[in-house]
Amino acid sequence: MRASRFVRIAVVLVSCTASAASTYAQDTAAAQSLRAEIDQLKQDFNARLAALEERLAALPGGQPPAAPAAPAQPTAEVPAGAGGAAGALPVYGNPSATSKIFNPDMAVIGNFIGATGKNDVNPDPVLALPESEASFQAVVDPYARADFFMSFGEQGVEVEEGFITFPALPGGLLMKVGKVRAAFGKVNTSHSHVIPWADRPLVTENLVNGDDGITDAGISVARLIPNPWVFLEATGQVFRGDSGELFQSSKRSDVSLVGHLRGYHDISESTNVDLGFSYAYGHNRQGYVNGVDMGRFTTDLFGLDATVRWRPLRRSIYHSFIGRTEAVWSRQEQFGGTQTSPGFFVSGDYQLGRRWYTGLRFDHSARADDSTINDTGQSVTLTYWPSEFSQIRGQLRHTKYAEGSTANEFLFQFQFAIGAHGAHVF
Amino acid sequence: MKQAFITTGILVALAVVSARPAHAALRVITTTADLAALTSEVGGDKVQVDAFGKGYQDPHFVEPKPSFILLASKADLLVLVGRELEIGWLPPLINSSRNAKIQVGANGYLDASLNVKILEIPTGQITRAMGDVHPAGNPHYWLDPGNGRRIAQAIRDKLSDLSPADKAYFAQRYDDFDKRLAESEKKWDATMAPYKGTKIVTYHRSWPNFMERFGLDVIGYVEPKPGIPPSPSHTLDLIGDMKTQGVKLIVVEPYFDVKTPQAIASQVGGKVLILAPSVGGTKEAANYIQLFDFDVNTLASTLKQITGK
Numbered sequence: 007m008r009a010s011r012f013v014r015i016a017v018v019l020v021s022c023t024a025s026a027a028s029t030y031a032q033d034t035a036a037a038q039s040l041r042a043e044i045d046q047l048k049q050d051f052n053a054r055l056a057a058l059e060e061r062l063a064a065l066p067g068g069q070p071p072a073a074p075a076a077p078a079q080p081t082a083e084v085p086a087g088a089g090g091a092a093g094a095l096p097v098y099g100n101p102s103a104t105s106k107i108f109n110p111d112m113a114v115i116g117n118f119i120g121a122t123g124k125n126d127v128n129p130d131p132v133l134a135l136p137e138s139e140a141s142f143q144a145v146v147d148p149y150a151r152a153d154f155f156m157s158f159g160e161q162g163v164e165v166e167e168g169f170i171t172f173p174a175l176p177g178g179l180l181m182k183v184g185k186v187r188a189a190f191g192k193v194n195t196s197h198s199h200v201i202p203w204a205d206r207p208l209v210t211e212n213l214v215n216g217d218d219g220i221t222d223a224g225i226s227v228a229r230l231i232p233n234p235w236v237f238l239e240a241t242g243q244v245f246r247g248d249s250g251e252l253f254q255s256s257k258r259s260d261v262s263l264v265g266h267l268r269g270y271h272d273i274s275e276s277t278n279v280d281l282g283f284s285y286a287y288g289h290n291r292q293g294y295v296n297g298v299d300m301g302r303f304t305t306d307l308f309g310l311d312a313t314v315r316w317r318p319l320r321r322s323i324y325h326s327f328i329g330r331t332e333a334v335w336s337r338q339e340q341f342g343g344t345q346t347s348p349g350f351f352v353s354g355d356y357q358l359g360r361r362w363y364t365g366l367r368f369d370h371s372a373r374a375d376d377s378t379i380n381d382t383g384q385s386v387t388l389t390y391w392p393s394e395f396s397q398i399r400g401q402l403r404h405t406k407y408a409e410g411s412t413a414n415e416f417l418f419q420f421q422f423a424i425g426a427h428g429a430h431v432f
Numbered sequence: 433m434k435q436a437f438i439t440t441g442i443l444v445a446l447a448v449v450s451a452r453p454a455h456a457a458l459r460v461i462t463t464t465a466d467l468a469a470l471t472s473e474v475g476g477d478k479v480q481v482d483a484f485g486k487g488y489q490d491p492h493f494v495e496p497k498p499s500f501i502l503l504a505s506k507a508d509l510l511v512l513v514g515r516e517l518e519i520g521w522l523p524p525l526i527n528s529s530r531n532a533k534i535q536v537g538a539n540g541y542l543d544a545s546l547n548v549k550i551l552e553i554p555t556g557q558i559t560r561a562m563g564d565v566h567p568a569g570n571p572h573y574w575l576d577p578g579n580g581r582r583i584a585q586a587i588r589d590k591l592s593d594l595s596p597a598d599k600a601y602f603a604q605r606y607d608d609f610d611k612r613l614a615e616s617e618k619k620w621d622a623t624m625a626p627y628k629g630t631k632i633v634t635y636h637r638s639w640p641n642f643m644e645r646f647g648l649d650v651i652g653y654v655e656p657k658p659g660i661p662p663s664p665s666h667t668l669d670l671i672g673d674m675k676t677q678g679v680k681l682i683v684v685e686p687y688f689d690v691k692t693p694q695a696i697a698s699q700v701g702g703k704v705l706i707l708a709p710s711v712g713g714t715k716e717a718a719n720y721i722q723l724f725d726f727d728v729n730t731l732a733s734t735l736k737q738i739t740g741k
Contacts (some may be wrong), residue, residue, distance in 0.1 A: 147538060151527065174532030178505070230505060230530065237498040270498040275486070278497060319489040320687055360661050360689075393660060394520075395560055424560075430520045432497045 069185035096277035109143035110152075113425030117198045123415035127407040128211075130417075136160060136217075137198055141428070146395060155197065166197070166221065180228045188249075189228075189241040190284045191311040191332045200431045202328075202355045204401045204419040208369035208381050209349030213336040214307065215252040220264065220286060226329035232430050237270040245288070247416045252258070253288030256299035262288025284309035292375070303339035305374075309336075326357040337373045348374035355387075363389040369405075379408035395421040440536070454478075458595055459654065461507040461534070463518050464491055465712040466574045467544055467583065471511060471658070471718045473609040478598045487712025490687045492564075492659070494530075496517035497519045504529035510593060513585060516573035542590045545571070548579040551640045563657025574728075575709065576641035576731045577617050580720055583610055616721050620646070620728045626730065626741040631677050633670065635684045635693060638709045651677055654684070654693055662692040672701045679740045682729075685709045705734050 042117040117137045121130040130186040138158040142290065145151045150172050157166040169184025186197050193210050198217065206217055218419040222243030247255030255260045264286045272278045286307040293301015310333045319327040335349035349371025357363050369383035383405040391397045406412050457480045462468040468483035475481065482503050485494040491513070497571035503512065504525050512518055526535060533540035550569035558567050573579045588606040592599040635654040643650050652673050655667035673679070680702035682693045686709075693704045707727045708717040717723040735741070 107588075143455055148535075148537070153577050171527060172529060173527050174535055177528045179528050180528060230502070237502055239498070268498070272497065280497075280498070317495065319486050322495075323490050324685065325690060374704075393560070394564060427516065427519050429496070429522075429524045430493075431497075432524070 022242075022251070032085055034226040054097045055252075065120055108144070110142040110154075111426035113141045113428055114421045115139045115141070115421065117199055117202055118420040120418045123261065123413065125405070125413035126411045127405075127409055127413065131170065134160065139166065139197060139199065140361055141425075143426075149174075153337075163188070169226075178229055182226040184242075185221065185223045186226055187221065188224075188243055188245065188264040189226065189288065190214065190220050190264055190286050190307065191282060191309045191334070191354055192217040192330065193332060198430065199421050199423075202363070203367060203387060204386060204417040205400055205403065206334070207351035207353075207367065207371075208350050208383050208405070209332065209334050209371040211373040212381065213248045213349050213374050214348060215335045218250050220245075220249045220252060222253070222262065224261075235271075237268075241266040242267070246274070246417075247288050249288070252290065252305065254291040254294070255289055255296075260289040262286065277316045279297075279312070280313040280315070280427075282309070282311040284311070290338060290340070292338065301341060302396070308337075309337040315420055323355065325358050327354065329354045332370075338374050340375060345375060345377045347374050347377040361391045363387075363391070365389075373408060376408075381408050382406045394427075396420070433720050437633065458508045458591065459506050460509045460511060460591075461503050462511040463494070463513055463522060464574075464710055466580075466585075466710050466720065466723070467511045467513065468583045469711040470580060471587050471591075471722075473720060474584050474605050474684045475591055476601065476605050478601060479591065484522075485710075486709060488686045488714070490685070491517055491710070491719045492520060494518070494521050496524045499631060504534060505531050505641050509540045509542060509590060510534035511542045511544055511590075512545040513571050513574070514567050515550065515568040515571035515573070516619045527621065540594065542586060545573060545588055547586055548573050548582045549576065549641070552637065552645065557583055562640070563660030565654070565739055566658075570637060570640050571643050572638045572709065572721035574644045575639060577613055577724060579641060581610060581613055583686060612721060616724065620724055623728050624648075625730045627735045627739065630681075630735060630739065631679045632681045632683060633674060633679055634695075635682070635688045636677065638685055639683060639707075646728070646731075654682065654688075654696065667692060671696055674702065681705060681734065685708050686713050703734060703738060705730065707731065 008428040036245070044155065091227075112223060112390055115138070115312045117139070118135050119130065120133045122132065127312075136159055140156045142154040142156075142159065143152070143422055150168045150170050150221040153167065155167040157164050165185055166389060167184070167186050169182045169186050172179075172181045172183075175181055181186070187197075187411060191197055193201060193206060194214055196390055198206075208218065214219075222245035226240055226241060226243040228241040233242055241264075243266075245253075245262045245264065247253050247262040248261040249262065255261070265284065267283045270278065271283045286305075286309075288305060289299070290303050290305040291299075293299050295301075303386065312331050314329040315326070316328075329352075331350060331352045333348065335347070338345045338351075340346070349369075351367055351369045353367035355365035364388040365385075367383075367385040367387075371382075372378070372380050383403060385401055387399060387401045387402045389399040397420075399417075401415060401419070401422075403415045404413070457478055458475065460468075460471050460479050460481045462471055462474065462481065462483045463645065464485045465483045465487040468481045471479060471481045472527065484489050484500050504591070507529075510526070512522060529535075531540075532538060535541065537700055538649055545568075550573055552566075553569035554562075554567060558565055572665070584606055588602045591602045595602075595687060611639045624646040629649060631649045631651045632643070632653065633652045634650055635642075636654075637658055641651065652670050654662050654667075656663050674696070680697075680700060682702060684690055684693050684704055686706050690704055696702075697704045700735050706714075707730060708714045708723055711717055711720055711723050714726060715724070716726040
């Protein structure tokens with residue numbers, strides 16, 4: 007028994023030595039072979055011992071035969087003019103500086119939000135980093151560019167947007183394919199770090215799927231409508247039909263549709279008006295019973311947005327004003343009948359100086375599933391921009407919820423961007 | 433069938449209305465008024481030029497308005513300053529233009545900075561702790577008449593490429609501009625000659641090419657770092673430096689607040705002078721040569737008062 011154990015140990019040691027000396031592939035093969043041999047040993051000790059002794063005897067010095075030499079790599083002839091031995095030949099995969107030229111523009115934007123005060127209905131954590139957005143943007147080829155916005159949240163990572171844009175298609179079309187924020191109004195198209203508040207308006211929370219909004223995989227086509235008077239752009243979008251709480255598809259044919267018509271006009275070089283009409287349609291989740299869409303209910307959303315901007319060009323970095331409003335009507339089918347719920351917000355943001363902004367917002371919205379109850383809110387904001395790449399915001403928010411409770415909160419937000427200089431949003 | 437005919441008819445009518453007649457001028461869009469002025473000098477009545485930015489507005493912060501998308505959508509040529517001056521606002525306009533001619537790298541995309549003299553190209557490690565630095569160098573290079581000439585050459589070559597039939601016309605227009613510019617340069621040099629080596633302060637780093645060309649020495653900036661508003665500690669340091677070195681002039685762009693510069697000037701017994709950094713920055717600077725006429729004459733008369741030369 008002791009002799010057999012010694013032999014087993016010797017075999018293992020020999021095998022280990024052999025493994026260390028061989029390549030990874032051989033190592034793996036040796037381990038598998040050894041495992042099989044040990045199994046066999048368990049079944050028939052004497053037979054295996056004999057086999058091992060025989061095998062050991064066959065090996066000179068107890069060493070396994072050397073691994074066959076790797077076949078010589080075929081070498082290509084260096085073409086004329088390619089540099090030759092003295093010249094610099096391209097080394098593909100080499101992490102040299104030139105290989106980074108085609109890397110996309112990268113940036114990360116942190117969005118830190120704190121909340122104090124009491125809110126029984128929709129309490130946000132006292133301190134949170136709800137979103138860190140990483141963006142990757144580059145030209146794909148002569149015909150397209152691509153944009154990716156990855157959202158790193160406390161729940162995980164998701165592609166907030168990821169799409170290819172064909173900017174110069176025939177017929178004056180601008181096409182995006184991928185996951186995009188739908189062109190429903192203004193707030194829905196805006197990432198969290200772009201909006202002038204620490205939160206989203208109640209109408210967005212109640213009727214347009216909150217922070218995520220209508221964001222889905224789909225195809226978007228936009229075209230300018232030529233006319234002598236105003237800028238007019240029509241956008242049509244088809245999505246898979248899954249947007250959080252708002253739309254849910256149970257069949258391939260349950261696509262959601264979004265349409266947007268935008269009109270813009272310069273009243274003067276300092277003042278302009280932006281008007282939009284939006285429509286969205288899709289299947290909702292109200293008809294689901296035990297995971298099956300029994301009701302086959304749909305939701306229609308109608309939106310109206312208006313923005314007035316004032317920015318005197320000679321003092322454009324010091325003073326500006328933006329007035330915004332968005333109104334949404336949600337027509338949601340559900341068990342018990344259709345609910346038609348309206349909601350809106352009105353806001354004004356004034357730039358006090360180069361680094362200081364202040365704003366007011368008034369919110370009012372019914373609930374999508376019960377048009378008879380309403381939430382209302384008012385907010386005051388003060389924002390400080392240390393530079394183009396960071397901002398600090400405080401927001402006093404008073405909300406009266408339909409449940410009867412009132413929330414008085416102070417939200418504070420730190421936003422900070424590193425990396426490539428992004429374009430300003432208009 | 434009838435409907436298809438009507439639709440086709442409407443589309444054809446739209447195409448006819450929107451098509452540019454063969455003899456029409458080339459449509460050029462530029463990011464700044466300076467590039468528009470230089471394009472007009474070379475292109476004459478063979479081009480129709482519009483600029484996104486005005487001469488009295490900060491060129492870093494032009495807004496990408498939808499009305500600019502309309503201009504971009506019809507352009508045969510886009511001329512830009514480059515060196516990341518327009519990085520905050522031009523990319524969305526190009527992307528939304530639906531115009532293959534002016535996409536980055538297309539034949540109708542002209543970066544005017546490729547053959548000019550660029551100053552202040554940073555070396556070593558660059559971080560945003562240095563402010564809003566331009567990694568590819570100072571983009572305010574058009575404020576050197578020599579660079580204006582080089583930009584005009586690039587525009588001449590590009591217009592000739594896009595409209596070969598008018599090559600001789602553009603060449604003749606360029607030669608005429610070159611001659612007028614050279615004559616003006618002699619005049620400007622003579623006007624500025626007494627003030628060579630005079631030390632001044634500017635608000636932003638908009639003037640390195642201009643000051644180098646006319647031999648003035650910029651010893652400091654009202655901004656502590658590019659794009660960062662004045663801070664009390666930096667302002668005190670600057671006042672100290674100006675007093676030590678006997679600097680009496682602060683040059684300010686028309687879009688910056690003059691409150692801090694005036695406070696500094698009152699401390700050092702100096703003057704604040706608003707110069708035009710671009711064509712259209714003031715009424716008198718209606719074209720590229722007039723821009724330098726205004727800046728050189730205004731600067732010289734102010735320096736004369738200060739230095740007594």
